[in-house]
Amino acid sequence: MATPSEDSRAYGRIYKKHTPDVNKIWGELNGAIFSEDREVPRKYLELIAVGVALTTQCEFCIEGHTKAAVDAGATDAELAEASWVAAALRAGGAFTHGRIAFQVADHHRHAED
Template sequence: MTHYYDKEDAVHRMDMAKAAPEDFKAWSNLNNIVGRENGAIPLKYRELIAIAVAHATGCPYCIESHAKKGKAAGVSKEEMSEAILLAAALCAGAAAAHGGLAMKFFDQA
């Protein structure tokens, strides 16, 4: 194996669909929340949120999917960049905040 992520690997998700059909259906329905157009949050903003979360969770498949869907929904490159950097700032903030826990546990050891 020369890399971790390959677009061709997505087909293997269907193995999960066969092995755990009800759970896979539930996940799939949950995943469809982003593309809803009749919610209080407009589709463009749903995609911006999805882009930010995809970067925070580090899912390359979600990053690709929502960057493309976001562009189709009217997200600009500038908006996407700001959303990604907001996610990065919050992830860094969470790491720093949790750093206090490490200090606490270190002192207790």
């Protein structure tokens, strides 16, 4: 049985059919960002993309950028480190957003006074 991401790939045609102008620009933007002409080497751009994809939990991005990172020379060790960086940032987000919960609780308690 196909995964949801495999099943949904065919639905990309809807973007092409109904918003071809935006779809074209999206492809051009992606192509410019990941071009060989960037200051940051392609392998590192792809490792950054893998880390972001793990953080946003985009299956398509994880798959595509992992393959592109490997093609650009990324090792399993580099992929592991990118994964740990993503995990740390995701955990850090929860940790720092906890401050918002404390602030809301504090304001709520004082509003009752």
